[in-house]
Amino acid sequence: MSSVKRTSRDIRTANRYEVLRQIIAESPTSRQELAAATGLSLATVATLVGELLDLRLITEVGFEDSAGGRPRGLVAVNTTGGALIGVDIAETYVRVELFDLALNVLARADEDMRPGESRPEQVVGHVAAAVGSVVTQAGVEGARVLGVGVSVPGQVDREGGVSEYAPNWDWHDVPLLDLLAEHIAYPLYLDNPLRACAVAELWFGAARGRGDAVVVNLGTGVGAGLVLGGGLHRGVSNSAGEWGHTTLVLDGRLCHCGNHGCVETYVGAPGIMLHLRELAPQSTLLHPEDQTATIDALARGVADGDPVALKVVRDTARYLGAGIADLVNLLNPEVVVLSSWVAATLGEPLLAEVRQAVARHSLRRPLDAAEIVLSPIPTDPVCLGAATFALEGALSSFSQRPARRAVPARSRTASAS
Amino acid sequence: MSSVKRTSRDIRTANRYEVLRQIIAESPTSRQELAAATGLSLATVATLVGELLDLRLITEVGFEDSAGGRPRGLVAVNTTGGALIGVDIAETYVRVELFDLALNVLARADEDMRPGESRPEQVVGHVAAAVGSVVTQAGVEGARVLGVGVSVPGQVDREGGVSEYAPNWDWHDVPLLDLLAEHIAYPLYLDNPLRACAVAELWFGAARGRGDAVVVNLGTGVGAGLVLGGGLHRGVSNSAGEWGHTTLVLDGRLCHCGNHGCVETYVGAPGIMLHLRELAPQSTLLHPEDQTATIDALARGVADGDPVALKVVRDTARYLGAGIADLVNLLNPEVVVLSSWVAATLGEPLLAEVRQAVARHSLRRPLDAAEIVLSPIPTDPVCLGAATFALEGALSSFSQRPARRAVPARSRTASAS
Structure with a gap:
């Protein structure tokens, strides 16, 4: 079996990302405008928009006139359809931001870490406190949090949820998502700041x-x-x-x-x-x-x-x-x-x-x-990118229904087993 | 219009490459074996095999028993269905090889270049002589040469067929394919040795x-x-x-x-x-x-x-x-x-x-x-890769029918305009 085969599912996922990116960039918008902006066919756009509506990530918001033709249905990001959390674990601080589905920051919590305060349990404690804080501040129900993206410096085993090597703290093989899942009940996604910043630029910035x-x-x-x-x-x-x-x-x-x-x-x-x-x-x-x-x-x-x-x-x-x-x-x-x-x-x-x-x-x-x-991104790009990983996770778990949850997602239930 | 949209045509082209690579690696083979080896569906493989048969790149070679089921049709590379030429222009020599469609070397010609012999016309003269030589040696009809891939060191404008900068000779913006097209009547494809070696490994080697x-x-x-x-x-x-x-x-x-x-x-x-x-x-x-x-x-x-x-x-x-x-x-x-x-x-x-x-x-x-x-490739990987560019060109010109010829392909007729 070739390890490099690109499947039509990869294409569908990439196109779903592209359509949602465009809707986030310009809401409200019509299927026709989306087809023009993405280069996809109107039929493909209509299918993808239908999926995003089913997921409640976007919503119908009325019609626009189209120069004598049939009025065109407009869609927009369903800002209240869910919340995403991005966690930036840095060498000297933990920053957590809660976003609506248009990736606007609704709440932020910062925790300073003192020099030497670098044991995994200490870091996990700061993250858990800050996540609790942003959910309370924003007044969102827990059920509406679609996921928490966590960025930790160094090399990470994303599937396993493990910080394999964090050079500044000399962490080796720390099962970070398992530790976090003892405190945080939402689906968790791990990666590092390099990739968080890259995905933030890819979705919302200069890339x-x-x-x-x-x-x-x-x-x-x-x-x-x-x-x-x-x-x-x-x-x-x-x-x-x-x-x-x-x-x-x-x-x-x-x-x-x-x-x-x-x-x-x-x-x-x-x-x-x-x-x-x-x-x-x-x-x-x-x-x-x-x-x-x-x-x-x-x-x-x-x-x-x-x-x-x-x-x-x-x-x-x-x-x-x-x-x-x-x-x-x-x-x-x-x-x-x-x-x-x-x-x-x-x-x-x-x-x-x-x-x-x-x-x-x-x-x-x-x-x-x-x-x-x-970078043109005005807020913390690592939090934004980490939240985007959670959004991508929610989008791919949709494409895998009714199969089991995406591998990197963890919850308290899963870690208790 | 997004510049990054992946289309189903890209996928089809990639899958067509993958199936042909597999047939070249193991001939004869059945559609069922190809599906197992590539991870593609049997229906997709059947379609792609049909296209390759139409192109005369492969041929039906009989049947194998399948444990009581219907006998399975076998296909193999149509080694005599065409020839490909790879040109390795190096700093001190020009090497040209002619391949059958299984990418076996049928003929080779080397031309030494003396120090200082680096004007474009001199190099073009060596290439033209060597191309003529391999066609004569192999005794193939000109009509059967599907294309000539040309590798030249440095930076190349592939679409324009221009050697933009060849540092060892201080070439700047040399319209190499136009110059070659005055002597060579086959479709021409330009690239550099880095990419020729990479594509050779991708098709036939360690990649x-x-x-x-x-x-x-x-x-x-x-x-x-x-x-x-x-x-x-x-x-x-x-x-x-x-x-x-x-x-x-x-x-x-x-x-x-x-x-x-x-x-x-x-x-x-x-x-x-x-x-x-x-x-x-x-x-x-x-x-x-x-x-x-x-x-x-x-x-x-x-x-x-x-x-x-x-x-x-x-x-x-x-x-x-x-x-x-x-x-x-x-x-x-x-x-x-x-x-x-x-x-x-x-x-x-x-x-x-x-x-x-x-x-x-x-x-x-x-x-x-x-x-x-x-590299496990026993022959000149640059010639092999250059010939592979010509094979890829022939495969993509097929996917564009009945549209015009692929952009990088040049012929004497085209250059006379």
Whole structure:
């Protein structure tokens, strides 16, 4: 049996995603407009719209005139038809957001994690508290929560719900979804921030409608979510995207992964702090134990024309540019999106320097084809992407009816067995 | 209109490739065996087999008993139903092979190119002579040649038939297919050796039936053909795979692409020669103007236990290992295939060192999933892949009937307009 066969079910799922994405982007809309926007036939759109109506993800909202013809039925996202929760477990905080079905944020809860507070039970406790908080804040009934997407840094076994390796905490094979299912009764879906950010851009951001996109994630950790052929590229064991652990400087800085000269050691927040410390050990920009405060200070310093801040950002852009040029030369994407909090904080000045550095390092043909942009997503892209995994889970469990629930979904009942 | 919509035509084409691949791999075979091997339904297989019979690419060859049931019809590749030609334009030679439809080599012609003999007209002259030679040698009628696939190093505009940039000759925007069409009357298809080697592995080699594979091409130039999601990943402007021009050593050796520290400058044949020269300027292994002779000498030196040869191969493997680990971490492939003449010449000793180096540089999860092998293709993989492009062209022109010929196909008639 070939492992690569594309089935008509794959196509149906991809087309269902595409139609729902379009309805979320432009509600209300008609089947005719959807057919024009997606390139699908009107008959296909009508079938998919029927399925989404059955799922109560969308709703009929009246008719529009059509220049003398029959009035066209309009559909829109059924914002109150369900809620989705996205969980962003980061190195220093847990953020949880509850969304309506148009992926608007209805409630948010943040929990800070103190340095050293990194045992799985501690993290699970923070997540459970924050999930309880957003459900209460939003006043939604539990039955209306379609699912909870959970993003945890590092390498994850998505089907098994296991955090296989989280480098910043040195977690190994932590059965995270089983632990969470002791506290959370909704279907749970696990993945990592690289893929959460990529799927957020694919559904709602700069990768929408693009065939090939790279979503570069700049935070404490660094990676690249890959959108190839219009869908998320996971690789054979769901660990694609570890660009942060590709070599930029052979025999360079030691990385916590054990390798030397990894991209992450130069352009992740700790790497940027190290560069600042080497350059100006006494700089007031440096907040030794606080990555967020330091990156904030660098952004303000650049705005104020502080020469040390300018040099740190320029040098970081130089490393980033060489690393992003590698992605451009290797993958020939339509767009490279800079995402996550370091990119958002350093913003346009970083982008301008990165564009110049990429141009110096790339081959002309792939460079000409690649746009480089900051993520246009105004909220936490990891929460949004994690919630999108829950939405995708709800959509695929529909396509598998009456078969059993999708594998990655867990509930308290399931884990009790 | 979405640029990413997957259509049922894409699926049909992919399934037609899959069925033909299976028939080429195991002839004669029955529709029932094909359905079992490909995972497609018997009805789908029957339709696709009907199309391939209409195209005369396969033929009915009798029946087999089926344990008391109705005898099953057997089909096989119609080896005499047509011929395919693959052209490998390399930096120092032109090789042309003529294949039957089972992709057996029926005739071969090699033309050496002297250093400096690099004008497009000179190269075109060699190709035309060699194509004429293989058709004459094989004694096939011109009408039976279904197409000629042409591989040229560097970046190519496939649709336009243009060699946009061939770094070793400093070609820019050479309309290669138009030039060739003045001499060659068969449909012509242009691409580069990275993608030719990748498609050869996908159809006939180590990537068959694999979802995600990387075909690392080690010759004068270096690159990585990417098989992702069961098909060739071309990128948005057909230039994906330029792994040779990703940075391995920031600010390292100057590359002819203008960048510094590119993978190619360390593991391409000229880079290996440079390392040998730096290490042992007087070594008898070194043939200053002859890459092939030098790599051959290194292979013999390793076999004889020559310490300089051993060190050069070990150091090359170290660079290669770091670069391949980048591909493993970023793309999470099932298999990495070492292809092209440098890999074939240095063979098992290089492979063993590379495997160790990749293990030192990769993350555990993607490393565990990735097999690293030498290409199992016994003939020139570039010629085979180029001929496969011609086969794919013939298959897709069928799916477009009665529409006009596939865009990349050119003929003398077309170019005269």
